[in-house]
Amino acid sequence: MEYIELGNSGVQVSRIAFGSWAAGGWMWGGTEQNDAVGAIHASYDLGVTSIDTAPIYGQGLSEQIVGEAIKSLPRDKVQILTKFGMRWDLAQGDFAMKTKDNAGQDLDVYKYAAPASIIQECEDSLRRLGTDYIDLYQIHWPDKTTPIPETMEAVQRLIEQGKVRAAGVSNYSVAQMQEAEKVLPLASNQVPYSMVRRDIEQDLVPYCLEQGKAILAYSPMQLGLLTGKIKPGQAFDESDLRARHPLFAPENVKRVNAFLDKIRPMAESKSATLGQLVLRWTLAQPGISVALVGARNPEQAVQNARAIDVQLSPQEVNFISQQLDQMQTA
Template identity: 35%
Template structure:
């Protein structure tokens, strides 16, 4: 397996985003199927696993923890706090962004218990709570490092300015943000900020939430609980326009001798040795397909063709709803 540096860790060039196994894209697979995917990743040599307190309101960490426990010395385990499920007086659990130090500390303790581990290798602030100075939230993360509960810290969906403020408090090992051919926002400033401070860049949703896998042709079939139903790019009118990008995209994949999903991942790997994609899947077959992208080689001409075809000017619709856009700190075109 090809490897890359992630803060103090050496990890496989492609990691596994575990969210899909418990969260976000409609009814999740059975725990049995989730364990099959995790074991297949381990068998394939994957050493980077990414989860969060939010995913399934703790269910994902509870799924991932016992499977990875026997392999803790061989893998890098990442989780996130500062955004988690909170159960109200009405008994309903809702997503809450809370960057106060006491909330981050509580989130971490809960994650350690669910993950069945004494330490989380890389712990991210899942979202910056804009009512709390970033320095205070990062200060809480640094204390977790000092207590031996966390080895390195990261940030998710933040701007270059916030990265620099955070790094002044404690070294930031990684920044995680959506990045793919159809979401190029990191290229505005965050990638440069990461390289300036020596942080790795972890790309989530690297296959554009399934779009670049050629896996979704009719958005009206999406499950009612699928988060893509709230995303403007997946609104029927926008998606119909975006689908027109797929035939030429698939032609480039055929020319490159790979699948559409592999083309998307290979493009990211070619964008820099500090970029680590973490695709998610519920399928062992798709997992193996994704991992094989590390062996795909793209010519400069192929990369130029891809970037001219799919970019911020050719994709219809924003990546997030207005509400979700208010919750992130990333630069926009």
């Protein structure tokens, strides 16, 4: 495995991190707790020491599963990355979405990052995770109803109390990062990034490179689209995020699969899966520090972790990028 420091925080993480959104079952068609715990353990055995979660994933379930998984692991060898600022149990702040919980009940979710709410969320997360500190605490989404300095002052207090080691943000713009940094140093920004979603290359990547901030790429496999296993017109359960996602429209799936067919021989020549090749390319992009990858079971977790063993030359990275460019201009 490869490891990297998040900014200047002193927090070292594995470049492939376990993303536990799917483990919470929420918007992802259910989960099996034993499989999720086994997946985290299988990842850890291959050097994946960093686990990313959030209270909103399964309304606490994902954090509970992570807590169960780390009970038998040495705490100082594991990095817990969790988040705050999305409330489903409180109708305050900036309305985010209508969704359903794992039982199919309607749920209203709010982006809310007022200081008192953050302090409570941190205590709840620590309890669910069964730990007394969080390695990286990230605001999940910007909350336009709370001034950024107020949010960051609360996080600063948690750092001073030893409950949080480093502060991060998620889904923040460059301007929002700059405002946050007036209060405390940020270690990272967690944002969506994949072969078919590269808009952060315009401004966020140059900023983070210049300022020495880490970028944690979420959905690097684009919700499974880049595995090559999704077929045009594939049906998804109504509760599944992909059911209405524009990238899963039949025409787009066809284009992406045609691109994947062009790089498949390279994957085969390296005895790698398409997914492993995609992850390796992602980690080879400037400014991308970590790829967050989910797994439902130990087998998937092992495949994800072994992506780090795939070696790509600069020429091979360029070849893949050229095929991508051709797909996007076609």
